[in-house]
Amino acid sequence: METNNKIALVTGANRGLGKDMALKLAQSGSDVIVVYRNNNEEADEVVSEIKSIGRTAVAMQLDIAKTFTFDAFYNKLSVILNENWNRNTFDFLVNNAGHDAYSLFPDTTEDDFDNLMNVHFKGVYFFTQRALPLIADNGRIVNISTGLTRFATPGYAAYAAMKGAVEVLTKYLAKELGHRKITANLVVPGIMKTNFTKAAFAAHPELEKYVASITALGRVGLPTDIGGIVAFVCSESAGWITAQRIEASGGMYL
Numbered sequence: 001m002e003t004n005n006k007i008a009l010v011t012g013a014n015r016g017l018g019k020d021m022a023l024k025l026a027q028s029g030s031d032v033i034v035v036y037r038n039n040n041e042e043a044d045e046v047v048s049e050i051k052s053i054g055r056t057a058v059a060m061q062l063d064i065a066k067t068f069t070f071d072a073f074y075n076k077l078s079v080i081l082n083e084n085w086n087r088n089t090f091d092f093l094v095n096n097a098g099h100d101a102y103s104l105f106p107d108t109t110e111d112d113f114d115n116l117m118n119v120h121f122k123g124v125y126f127f128t129q130r131a132l133p134l135i136a137d138n139g140r141i142v143n144i145s146t147g148l149t150r151f152a153t154p155g156y157a158a159y160a161a162m163k164g165a166v167e168v169l170t171k172y173l174a175k176e177l178g179h180r181k182i183t184a185n186l187v188v189p190g191i192m193k194t195n196f197t198k199a200a201f202a203a204h205p206e207l208e209k210y211v212a213s214i215t216a217l218g219r220v221g222l223p224t225d226i227g228g229i230v231a232f233v234c235s236e237s238a239g240w241i242t243a244q245r246i247e248a249s250g251g252m253y254l
Contacts, residue, residue, distance in 0.1 A: 020226060021227040090135065097123070120163060121165045
Protein backbone atom coordinates (compact mmCIF):
# COMPACT_ATOMS: atom_id res chain seq x y z
CA MET A 1 0.00 0.00 0.00
CA GLU A 2 1.27 3.44 -0.95
CA THR A 3 1.77 5.65 2.11
CA ASN A 4 1.87 9.13 0.71
CA ASN A 5 0.30 11.06 3.59
CA LYS A 6 -1.95 12.86 1.13
CA ILE A 7 -5.38 14.25 1.98
CA ALA A 8 -8.35 13.83 -0.36
CA LEU A 9 -11.68 15.65 -0.19
CA VAL A 10 -14.54 13.76 -1.85
CA THR A 11 -18.02 15.25 -2.19
CA GLY A 12 -21.00 12.90 -2.05
CA ALA A 13 -18.76 10.38 -0.31
CA ASN A 14 -21.35 8.83 1.99
CA ARG A 15 -22.71 6.36 -0.58
CA GLY A 16 -22.43 4.89 -4.06
CA LEU A 17 -19.57 5.96 -6.29
CA GLY A 18 -18.31 8.56 -3.83
CA LYS A 19 -18.05 6.03 -1.01
CA ASP A 20 -15.99 3.69 -3.17
CA MET A 21 -13.77 6.58 -4.25
CA ALA A 22 -13.15 7.49 -0.61
CA LEU A 23 -12.35 3.90 0.34
CA LYS A 24 -10.06 3.28 -2.64
CA LEU A 25 -8.19 6.53 -1.95
CA ALA A 26 -7.74 5.42 1.65
CA GLN A 27 -6.53 1.99 0.53
CA SER A 28 -4.01 3.80 -1.68
CA GLY A 29 -2.63 5.65 1.33
CA SER A 30 -4.62 8.88 1.49
CA ASP A 31 -6.53 10.36 4.38
CA VAL A 32 -10.03 11.46 3.44
CA ILE A 33 -12.46 14.29 4.14
CA VAL A 34 -15.88 12.69 3.61
CA VAL A 35 -18.32 15.35 2.44
CA TYR A 36 -22.03 14.52 2.57
CA ARG A 37 -25.29 16.41 2.14
CA ASN A 38 -27.90 14.91 4.45
CA ASN A 39 -27.07 11.47 5.83
CA ASN A 40 -24.57 11.79 8.63
CA GLU A 41 -24.98 8.14 9.68
CA GLU A 42 -23.80 6.92 6.27
CA ALA A 43 -20.92 9.41 6.35
CA ASP A 44 -19.89 8.25 9.83
CA GLU A 45 -19.89 4.65 8.61
CA VAL A 46 -17.54 5.58 5.77
CA VAL A 47 -15.28 7.41 8.23
CA SER A 48 -15.20 4.28 10.41
CA GLU A 49 -14.32 2.08 7.44
CA ILE A 50 -11.48 4.40 6.47
CA LYS A 51 -10.15 4.43 10.02
CA SER A 52 -10.25 0.63 10.05
CA ILE A 53 -7.89 0.74 7.06
CA GLY A 54 -5.50 2.77 9.18
CA ARG A 55 -6.09 6.18 7.65
CA THR A 56 -7.48 9.37 9.15
CA ALA A 57 -10.94 10.53 8.09
CA VAL A 58 -13.35 13.34 8.98
CA ALA A 59 -16.95 13.87 7.86
CA MET A 60 -18.21 17.33 6.87
CA GLN A 61 -21.73 18.37 5.87
CA LEU A 62 -22.34 20.47 2.76
CA ASP A 63 -25.10 21.09 0.23
CA ILE A 64 -23.15 21.74 -2.98
CA ALA A 65 -26.12 23.69 -4.39
CA LYS A 66 -25.81 26.36 -1.68
CA THR A 67 -22.85 28.40 -2.84
CA PHE A 68 -23.40 30.96 -0.09
CA THR A 69 -22.23 28.36 2.45
CA PHE A 70 -18.87 27.68 0.78
CA ASP A 71 -16.85 30.33 2.63
CA ALA A 72 -18.03 28.99 5.99
CA PHE A 73 -17.30 25.42 4.86
CA TYR A 74 -13.73 26.25 3.89
CA ASN A 75 -13.16 28.25 7.07
CA LYS A 76 -14.20 25.17 9.03
CA LEU A 77 -12.07 22.95 6.81
CA SER A 78 -9.02 25.11 7.54
CA VAL A 79 -9.51 24.49 11.25
CA ILE A 80 -9.99 20.74 10.70
CA LEU A 81 -6.86 20.50 8.56
CA ASN A 82 -4.83 22.22 11.24
CA GLU A 83 -6.27 20.16 14.09
CA ASN A 84 -6.01 16.76 12.41
CA TRP A 85 -3.01 17.09 10.13
CA ASN A 86 -1.16 20.21 11.24
CA ARG A 87 -1.57 21.45 7.66
CA ASN A 88 -3.39 24.29 5.96
CA THR A 89 -3.83 22.51 2.60
CA PHE A 90 -5.20 19.28 1.15
CA ASP A 91 -4.10 17.47 -2.00
CA PHE A 92 -6.98 15.96 -3.98
CA LEU A 93 -10.39 17.47 -4.72
CA VAL A 94 -12.93 15.00 -6.13
CA ASN A 95 -16.13 16.68 -7.31
CA ASN A 96 -18.52 13.74 -7.22
CA ALA A 97 -21.74 14.95 -5.56
CA GLY A 98 -24.81 14.83 -7.77
CA HIS A 99 -28.35 13.66 -8.26
CA ASP A 100 -30.41 12.08 -11.01
CA ALA A 101 -33.26 13.98 -12.68
CA TYR A 102 -34.97 12.34 -15.63
CA SER A 103 -37.12 14.58 -17.80
CA LEU A 104 -37.63 14.71 -21.53
CA PHE A 105 -36.60 17.99 -23.15
CA PRO A 106 -40.16 19.35 -23.66
CA ASP A 107 -41.06 18.52 -20.04
CA THR A 108 -38.06 20.06 -18.26
CA THR A 109 -39.09 22.96 -16.03
CA GLU A 110 -36.94 25.91 -15.07
CA ASP A 111 -36.86 24.55 -11.52
CA ASP A 112 -35.60 21.20 -12.82
CA PHE A 113 -32.95 23.02 -14.86
CA ASP A 114 -31.87 25.28 -12.01
CA ASN A 115 -31.62 22.38 -9.55
CA LEU A 116 -29.33 20.52 -11.94
CA MET A 117 -27.31 23.64 -12.71
CA ASN A 118 -26.79 24.52 -9.05
CA VAL A 119 -25.48 21.06 -8.14
CA HIS A 120 -23.72 19.84 -11.25
CA PHE A 121 -22.17 22.98 -12.70
CA LYS A 122 -22.49 26.15 -10.63
CA GLY A 123 -21.75 24.24 -7.44
CA VAL A 124 -18.72 22.50 -8.94
CA TYR A 125 -17.45 25.76 -10.45
CA PHE A 126 -17.53 27.84 -7.29
CA PHE A 127 -16.71 25.04 -4.85
CA THR A 128 -13.52 24.44 -6.83
CA GLN A 129 -12.81 28.16 -7.08
CA ARG A 130 -13.05 28.57 -3.31
CA ALA A 131 -10.86 25.49 -2.83
CA LEU A 132 -7.89 26.84 -4.78
CA PRO A 133 -6.11 28.53 -1.85
CA LEU A 134 -6.33 25.25 0.10
CA ILE A 135 -5.28 22.84 -2.65
CA ALA A 136 -1.58 22.11 -2.38
CA ASP A 137 0.71 22.63 -5.35
CA ASN A 138 1.16 19.33 -7.24
CA GLY A 139 -2.41 18.47 -6.28
CA ARG A 140 -5.22 16.89 -8.24
CA ILE A 141 -8.73 17.92 -9.25
CA VAL A 142 -10.97 15.08 -10.44
CA ASN A 143 -14.39 15.95 -11.82
CA ILE A 144 -16.98 13.23 -12.33
CA SER A 145 -18.92 13.41 -15.59
CA THR A 146 -21.15 10.94 -17.44
CA GLY A 147 -21.14 8.84 -20.59
CA LEU A 148 -24.27 10.81 -21.52
CA THR A 149 -22.02 13.58 -22.83
CA ARG A 150 -20.80 11.16 -25.52
CA PHE A 151 -24.02 9.34 -26.36
CA ALA A 152 -27.59 10.62 -26.08
CA THR A 153 -30.26 8.90 -24.00
CA PRO A 154 -33.64 10.68 -24.10
CA GLY A 155 -34.58 12.25 -20.80
CA TYR A 156 -31.14 13.49 -19.79
CA ALA A 157 -30.63 16.57 -21.95
CA ALA A 158 -30.34 19.00 -19.03
CA TYR A 159 -28.22 16.71 -16.85
CA ALA A 160 -25.84 15.85 -19.67
CA ALA A 161 -25.56 19.51 -20.68
CA MET A 162 -24.41 20.41 -17.16
CA LYS A 163 -21.83 17.64 -17.25
CA GLY A 164 -20.73 18.81 -20.69
CA ALA A 165 -20.07 22.22 -19.16
CA VAL A 166 -17.95 20.57 -16.45
CA GLU A 167 -15.96 18.77 -19.13
CA VAL A 168 -15.08 22.09 -20.78
CA LEU A 169 -14.35 23.65 -17.39
CA THR A 170 -11.91 20.85 -16.61
CA LYS A 171 -9.75 21.75 -19.61
CA TYR A 172 -9.60 25.34 -18.43
CA LEU A 173 -8.69 24.27 -14.91
CA ALA A 174 -5.84 22.17 -16.31
CA LYS A 175 -4.60 25.11 -18.37
CA GLU A 176 -4.92 27.80 -15.70
CA LEU A 177 -3.57 25.70 -12.79
CA GLY A 178 -0.75 24.02 -14.68
CA HIS A 179 1.78 26.52 -13.34
CA ARG A 180 1.05 25.13 -9.86
CA LYS A 181 1.51 21.57 -11.15
CA ILE A 182 -2.13 20.83 -10.30
CA THR A 183 -3.73 18.40 -12.73
CA ALA A 184 -7.43 18.44 -13.63
CA ASN A 185 -9.09 15.41 -15.18
CA LEU A 186 -12.47 13.80 -15.73
CA VAL A 187 -13.51 10.32 -14.69
CA VAL A 188 -16.60 9.39 -16.68
CA PRO A 189 -18.80 6.45 -15.64
CA GLY A 190 -21.39 4.94 -17.93
CA ILE A 191 -24.75 3.77 -16.61
CA MET A 192 -24.07 2.40 -13.14
CA LYS A 193 -26.15 0.37 -10.72
CA THR A 194 -26.16 2.62 -7.66
CA ASN A 195 -28.60 4.52 -5.43
CA PHE A 196 -28.35 7.22 -8.09
CA THR A 197 -30.07 4.97 -10.68
CA LYS A 198 -32.03 2.71 -8.31
CA ALA A 199 -35.40 4.15 -9.31
CA ALA A 200 -34.70 3.77 -13.03
CA PHE A 201 -33.69 0.12 -12.69
CA ALA A 202 -36.74 -0.56 -10.48
CA ALA A 203 -39.13 1.09 -12.93
CA HIS A 204 -37.68 -0.73 -15.96
CA PRO A 205 -36.88 -4.36 -15.13
CA GLU A 206 -35.46 -4.91 -18.60
CA LEU A 207 -32.95 -2.04 -18.26
CA GLU A 208 -30.13 -4.04 -16.73
CA LYS A 209 -30.27 -6.66 -19.50
CA TYR A 210 -30.34 -3.93 -22.14
CA VAL A 211 -27.38 -2.04 -20.67
CA ALA A 212 -25.39 -5.27 -20.46
CA SER A 213 -26.19 -5.97 -24.12
CA ILE A 214 -24.73 -2.67 -25.37
CA THR A 215 -21.67 -2.81 -23.10
CA ALA A 216 -18.52 -4.50 -24.43
CA LEU A 217 -17.75 -6.10 -21.06
CA GLY A 218 -21.27 -7.45 -20.84
CA ARG A 219 -22.67 -6.09 -17.58
CA VAL A 220 -23.86 -2.97 -15.78
CA GLY A 221 -21.22 -0.96 -13.96
CA LEU A 222 -20.91 -1.05 -10.17
CA PRO A 223 -19.51 1.54 -7.74
CA THR A 224 -16.46 -0.68 -7.19
CA ASP A 225 -15.55 -0.19 -10.86
CA ILE A 226 -14.85 3.54 -10.43
CA GLY A 227 -13.08 4.25 -7.15
CA GLY A 228 -9.81 2.65 -8.19
CA ILE A 229 -9.68 4.79 -11.33
CA VAL A 230 -10.07 7.95 -9.26
CA ALA A 231 -7.33 6.74 -6.92
CA PHE A 232 -5.05 6.13 -9.91
CA VAL A 233 -5.69 9.62 -11.32
CA CYS A 234 -4.68 11.01 -7.91
CA SER A 235 -1.52 8.89 -7.73
CA GLU A 236 2.05 9.87 -8.50
CA SER A 237 1.92 7.51 -11.48
CA ALA A 238 -0.72 9.73 -13.13
CA GLY A 239 1.18 12.97 -12.63
CA TRP A 240 1.66 13.56 -16.37
CA ILE A 241 -2.06 13.17 -17.16
CA THR A 242 -4.12 16.36 -17.25
CA ALA A 243 -7.14 17.75 -19.13
CA GLN A 244 -8.20 14.21 -20.03
CA ARG A 245 -11.63 12.58 -20.21
CA ILE A 246 -11.22 9.05 -18.87
CA GLU A 247 -14.38 7.12 -19.61
CA ALA A 248 -15.01 4.07 -17.43
CA SER A 249 -18.17 2.61 -18.93
CA GLY A 250 -17.12 -0.95 -19.72
CA GLY A 251 -17.32 0.00 -23.37
CA MET A 252 -20.88 1.30 -23.76
CA TYR A 253 -22.13 2.07 -27.26
CA LEU A 254 -18.84 1.37 -29.01
